[in-house]
Amino acid sequence: MGRIIGCFVMPHPPIIIPEVGKGEEEKARATVEGCSQVAEEIKSLKPEVIIIITPHGPLFRDAIAITDNELIQGNMGRLGAPEIKFSIEIEQKLSRAIMKSSRNAGIMTVPITQNSLREYNITNELDHGAMVPLYFINNEYKNYKLLHITYGMLPKIDLYRFGMIIKSEVKVIDQNAVIIASGDLSHKLSDDGPYEYNPMGKIFDNEIISLLTEGDVEKIFNIDRKVIEAAGECGLRSFYIMLGAMDGLEVNGRLLSYEGPFGVGYGVISFDSVKAQNRNFLNRLVEARDSERSMRRQKEDPLVKLARESLEHYVKKGEYIKAPSYIAEGILNQSRGAFVSLKVDGELRGCIGTIFPATENLAMEIIRNAVEAGEKDLRFPPVDEEELMDIEYSVDVLMPPEHAIRDELDPKRFGVIVRRGSRAGLLLPDLEGVDSVEEQLEIALKKAGIAANEDYSIEKFEVIRHR
Numbered sequence: 001m002g003r004i005i006g007c008f009v010m011p012h013p014p015i016i017i018p019e020v021g022k023g024e025e026e027k028a029r030a031t032v033e034g035c036s037q038v039a040e041e042i043k044s045l046k047p048e049v050i051i052i053i054t055p056h057g058p059l060f061r062d063a064i065a066i067t068d069n070e071l072i073q074g075n076m077g078r079l080g081a082p083e084i085k086f087s088i089e090i091e092q093k094l095s096r097a098i099m100k101s102s103r104n105a106g107i108m109t110v111p112i113t114q115n116s117l118r119e120y121n122i123t124n125e126l127d128h129g130a131m132v133p134l135y136f137i138n139n140e141y142k143n144y145k146l147l148h149i150t151y152g153m154l155p156k157i158d159l160y161r162f163g164m165i166i167k168s169e170v171k172v173i174d175q176n177a178v179i180i181a182s183g184d185l186s187h188k189l190s191d192d193g194p195y196e197y198n199p200m201g202k203i204f205d206n207e208i209i210s211l212l213t214e215g216d217v218e219k220i221f222n223i224d225r226k227v228i229e230a231a232g233e234c235g236l237r238s239f240y241i242m243l244g245a246m247d248g249l250e251v252n253g254r255l256l257s258y259e260g261p262f263g264v265g266y267g268v269i270s271f272d273s274v275k276a277q278n279r280n281f282l283n284r285l286v287e288a289r290d291s292e293r294s295m296r297r298q299k300e301d302p303l304v305k306l307a308r309e310s311l312e313h314y315v316k317k318g319e320y321i322k323a324p325s326y327i328a329e330g331i332l333n334q335s336r337g338a339f340v341s342l343k344v345d346g347e348l349r350g351c352i353g354t355i356f357p358a359t360e361n362l363a364m365e366i367i368r369n370a371v372e373a374g375e376k377d378l379r380f381p382p383v384d385e386e387e388l389m390d391i392e393y394s395v396d397v398l399m400p401p402e403h404a405i406r407d408e409l410d411p412k413r414f415g416v417i418v419r420r421g422s423r424a425g426l427l428l429p430d431l432e433g434v435d436s437v438e439e440q441l442e443i444a445l446k447k448a449g450i451a452a453n454e455d456y457s458i459e460k461f462e463v464i465r466h467r
Helices: 024-045 093-103 116-120 128-138 155-172 200-214 225-231 234-245 281-299 302-317 362-375 385-390 437-448
Strands: 005-009 049-054 063-068 071-076 081-089 109-112 145-150 177-182 252-261 267-272 339-346 349-352 391-398 413-422 425-427 455-462 463-466
Touching: 005 024, 005 128, 005 155, 024 081, 024 128, 024 252, 024 267, 049 063, 049 128, 049 234, 049 437, 063 093, 071 128, 081 128, 081 145, 081 391, 081 413, 093 109, 093 145, 093 437, 128 177, 155 234, 155 281, 177 234, 200 225, 200 252, 200 267, 302 362, 302 385, 302 391, 339 362, 349 391, 362 391, 385 391, 413 437, 425 437
Parallel strands: 005 177, 049 145, 049 177, 063 109
Antiparallel strands: 005 267, 063 145, 071 081, 252 267, 339 349, 339 391, 391 463, 413 425, 413 455
C-alpha cells in the first residue's frame, strides 16, 4: 500500500539557481542550502512519485489544474539560462484517479491535456514554481514520476479536502510519494521587493512559519484575513492542500531556513508526518467555518443582509425579491447609486454598481446590483447555489460626485470618476493595494480606456460602506 512519506515547503525564486542568479544567489545562501537539504532528504526517501503544488501553472478561479499529458517539459530560457531543461514523465494513473475522486466530492478539476491547452490557449510547460524546487531535487534524485498541480482559487476547506483525496488515492495506486508545497511568503518585506513595503508582511511570515512548524492546522486556517491580504503571499493555498494530505497524521515541521534578502520571504520546511493521530481536522475546520458564518449573519448590517438575500433568492428562485419589512422607510424613500461587492475567502467574486440611481429607491438599487454582481459580472462565471454560503457581501452607497482636481483627491476617503467623452471609469475609495492618487487614477483611466496623456475630467465622491 502506497503512502505519503514526506512533505516539504519550498520557495521558488529563480535567482537562487546559480545559472540564473550569476552570483546573486549568494545573498540567499540559507535558502539555497535549505533547498539542497530537502533534495538530500528526498533522495534518502526514494519516492516513486513527487507531487508538486504550484501557484504559477494554469490558474483557474473555480478549479484545480492537473497535468494529464504523458510528459511535461520546461526550461529556464526566459530567465537567461536555456541550458537548464526538464522533461519529466507524469504519473497519469494517479492524476486521473484524483480527478475522478475530486469530481465525486464536488471539487472541480481541469485536466491539462492537448485539448485543454488549445481550448484555454495555454502551453504545457513547467512553470518556475515547479522548476525551481525540481532543479534542486534533480541534482540529487531523478528516479520518479511527477504529479503537477496548480491550485485554484477555491475555498480553503475545499483545498484541504482535495489534499485528503490526494492522500487517499496515493494509497490506492500503491506507490510512495512526497509532496512539495511550492510557495513564497510575503512579497512586501521591504521596498526592495516587487511590491510596496507593508509591515504586515513580516507579521504574516513569522506567524505562518511558527504555525507550520507547530503543525497547528486550525490556527493556520484562522490567520487574520487582513494580514494575509496585506502580506501579498503566494504559498498559502499550496499549504492548505499539503495539510489536507497530512490529515490524520501528527504534523511536526522542521524549519530548515527562512530569509527575505530581496523583499520576499523564503521559507524551507521539512515535515515529519509518520505518526497516526486520532484527530479529524476537517470536521473541526468545517465547524469553525460554520460558526464564523453564523456569527457573521447575526451581525449583518441591514443593507448587507438585503444584498445577500437578494442574490440567494434569485439564484434559487430565478426572480427578484421584494423589499423586506426590515428595510427602513428612509431607504425606501431615498435614491442613490450603490455598488455591491462579493468576496470568497478575501478574493473578489463579483462587483457591480451604479454611479447614479437607476431604480426607484436605494433598496431596489441594492437588490438589482446584488443580482448583477453575482450573475452578470463578465469577469466571473455566474454564482451557483453551492457557492452562496461562502460569499461575503459589502454595499457601498455613493454620495453625489463633484468635480475635482488631482490635488483634492484622497484614495482612502474619496472614490474617483474619470471621463473623456463617452468613456468613463470609476474606482471606489479605500481599496486594498491602492494607496496613492497616482495608483487610483491609473486604474480608473485603464478601466475607462483613457490614455494618461489625454485630456480628461475628474470627479470625486464619498461612500457610506456597509459590511
